[in-house]
Amino acid sequence: PAQAQSFSPAADHIRVELAQEGSRQTLRAALLVVADGARSRLREQAGIPLSCWGYGQVCIVSTLTHEHPHRQVAYERFQVSGPFAILPTSDPHRSCVVWTVRQADRDWLMGLSEAEFLQAIRPWFGSQLGALLAASPRACYQPQRAHAQTYIGSRLALVGDAAHTTHPLGGQGANLGMRDVAALAALLIEAKMAGRDPGDPALLKAYERCRRPENALVLFATDAANRLFSNRSWPLLVLRRLGLWGLEVLPLLKPALMRQAMGIRPHQPQLQQLPFPAPPEPLATPV
Incomplete structure (x- = not known):
């Protein structure tokens, strides 16, 4: 039931103020991962704007x-x-x-x-x-398509619905969030093993470069599919049927599309294969 009330980044750490059952606590960590959903208060406090529309x-x-x-x-x-x-x-x-x-x-x-x-x-x-x-x-x-204009801030990274929401068509929202987490975790593990700062701006930019293009592509595809299928236009009806027929008859297209949608392509981060180091200290410490 704890809620993050505010945060304040510094040169070598970030502080987060938590409220829980009438009491307050301050945590200090190297990186704040914002995963508080589509109506993210922390994203708003970071001043990160959204581009969004409904249906x-x-x-x-x-x-x-x-x-x-x-x-x-x-x-x-x-x-x-x-x-x-x-x-x-x-x-x-x-x-x-x-x-x-x-x-x-x-x-x-x-x-x-x-x-x-x-x-x-x-x-x-x-x-x-x-x-x-x-x-x-x-x-x-009410479903909506929303995309944060950036995924990162000072010692801060957005993941999941805090960074992007999509129409539920195809169930891609949860998949994209899982891939965000996997990509960020892989970069943080590499940083840990190399002795690098997990809040390094270069690491956070690498995370955004890794995830933003694919997320934007899936958001575009689900938005276009919803508009393509939710209408009575005869030309689009023919186009839809040809597309679905093509998925069935072309031997490589359907499996490739399914693997892409499920996030099990070979180049996707595979957390179960990563060498997780044992953390020598808590990820966040009370102040």
Whole structure:
């Protein structure tokens, strides 16, 4: 439950003020990794601006209990209102759904009873998992595309949603955050083994050069895909079908695209293969 209230960088360290249950604490470290989400207070305090826009859509999230086991298969269907995702959970008879709808449909869908909601979602969900038996309480949020104009500051680095958010299409948001962490960790391990300062501006610039181009490409691709699939234009309909047909018939394209989206290409940082050194002292120390 601790919350970072403020930070102050110095020549050889950075101090972070924490508040927890009415008490305050100051931590001192060589580097502050900002991972406090899309509405990052620390990013705002650092004065790092965002470029962002929305889609006039709302994502309704619920976990559905269904008759047949999902066998760890996920589905994503593209409708005019936006993508509809069915994501398996650890329970073989429960799947999380992310239903993208027009903003105008938010209130009535959120106001339905559980039985009414199951009836409304049935045509979108399909019959592959049998009858729908129950739905968890719904949550909703507005998807947006956002990208920080820089990932770094004085002894500070942004990772994950604090640096970028994307439309949930394809589930790339979490993947990009994992890759941010892997890339930064790899650089910090190299710095540690070489005896370098982890807050060195050159190291932070290397992190930004490593991650920003790929993140920008994925943000562009998900934004374009959402616009491509969420419309009724006949020329785009033909283009969509040709593209999906090409993925199926071209033997190398689909596996390459899947490996890229999953972040398992050979040149991606692989944390399990890195020689993690045992830290001789805490990463952050109370002041």
